[in-house]
Amino acid sequence: MARDRSLPRRATIHDVAAVSGISRGTVSRVLNGEPYVSDRAREAVEAAVREVGYVRNTAARNLVTQRSGAIALIVHEPHSLVLEDPNIGNILLGTNAVLSEADYQMVTLILDSVRDSERVAEYLRGGFVDGAIILSARVGDPIALAVAELGIPAAFVGHPPNAPEIPFIGIDNLSAAREITTRLVDTGRTKIGMVAAALDRDSGQDRLAGFIEALGKQFNPSLVVDYPLYAYDTGAEGMRELLRREPAIDGVFAASDAVAAGAMDVLRDAGRSVPGDVGIVGFDDSSWAIRCHPMLSTVRQPAYELGRQAALQVLNQLRGGPRPSGGTLLQTEVVWRDSA
Template sequence: MTDRQPTLDEVARRAGVSRGTVSRVINNAPHVSRAARQAVERAIKDLSYVPNVAARSLATQRSGAVVLAVSSDDQALFTNPFFAEVIVGVNAVLEETDLELLLILAASERGRSRLARVLQSRRADGVMLLALRENDPLAKVAAEGGVPVVHGGRSLGGSHQWYVDADNRDGARQAAEYLISTGRTRIATITGPLDMHVGVSRYLGFREALALARLGDERVAHGDFTEASGAAAMTHLLTEHPDLDAVLVASDEMAVGALGVLKERGRAVPGEIAVVGFDDVVTARHTHPTLTTVRQPIKALGREMIRMLLALIRGEQPTPLILPTELVIRESA
């Protein structure tokens, strides 16, 4: 005899069913045949298998919660279209469960302590993390919380086991290649934060496209995904590189700031300078001119993050997911 806890796979093999069927039986999900349910129940009894606490909580429909923790303390976050769409995606899936969503802004020590208290008191069954920077202490707090953790986006060190991300590098490459195909040769970029995987990936995609076309990639300014930083970066680029004829901006919010500066300076878009953003938030369809941008499936990002987290809570082992991006051509380029 051994005190080792049997695994979900061992239960599945004993019952002669798939791992997913075992999870559905444990969670009292519908669409499981009577024979399969009975086989799983016999295997559980024979092996003395005990589902983990979080999975049993879902199975018995006890009240519970999951956390969406964002590494930001900016109250403007609530008006940011990107985060709003992520939350809509998360909520769409949660409506099918009895779990509640807790939102924690956790860039500060106070915010991280709040998350730690929630996890230590077992008021949450899992955590989703967004907007993490390199070596972000929030990741450590979540990892020590004793619950499953899903990351929105990859880390620069590649240490996250479970994440959902968009193909940012390919999206930026598509955008730069499009600008080149329209005859633009003096192309600048406004990057996102380069201590975030998303910022680095979009910058690398830009550089790859220009390198293949044998064009210079020295026209660079940096932002932080806010409209104000986009305006400041565009001002810098016009000062340092007044001859530029296109700019790839690493977020639509920053592109709005860039468009404002170009209008103030009397630079015609796209006649003199083409502008491409990234994200395709609702704002991109209401700028003047409307914004050519790279669409990432933001609501799907939220949906897949919470689906992955629920799978982990049920004791499953999902795989990381990369969502495709798509160039959307409008008036600005």
């Protein structure tokens, strides 16, 4: 088939060499950022690149280096929650800041179904990314198994139970949940419930365990309701159910700030004041916490730093560093406001 002559010809490294008067080898060294090139040659090559409109052929370079220049951020959440949850956004920003500085492209892959998991697993096997950061992984996560099978550099944000030996960056959800529940108990509440969420992953399980530990003999299993997602609708539905089970409930630990916001709106609609009738606490210290009225007592977790540290872990492995066993836990802090 004859070449379409209406299409502009792509400038090549030969064009840069011809215009700059510099050898092709030296041009290549400049374009690859290699040392031992004179300032005069570098300036001439850069001027020629601008003049001829040269754009690096990344696909060809990747064929040579066997690298894609991309890292996957794999998020196991519905699309709607990814847009709603400020924590996910902050993890994404922290991850991208590190990868951008290292000249890697972040590729965000959202898993909303079994079909998504199968598609993404096949994508990973195709060699389209050099590493992976896995967020919100569930028990028996097929993506984590695929990453472990491929042996590519990887890190979890959080640490799913029975996961493959992949390093993780996380927080101590159990201790943080225990601490904030204890603060709630210390306000004098006696009928305390929990709107739990995400019990198919470590964060949800550990927050529930910390709640139970803090209450001790005061724990009432009938005052725990649980749902799949850390979402506003979870809090609204859960609070309605807790009020049905125990109209005199006077304290609530919500598994996330979004959950707490939903619960507080239901309490308001039911004519219950916060914190007068019901004290409520959340988890995350996200933008949900300061949008609540009154503002929410919660646990601050370093979402941006979680993303940064996970990206640094993957980059370290890509640069030949060892894949460590176990993980790193970052500090949390109880932020006490007016909701309790």
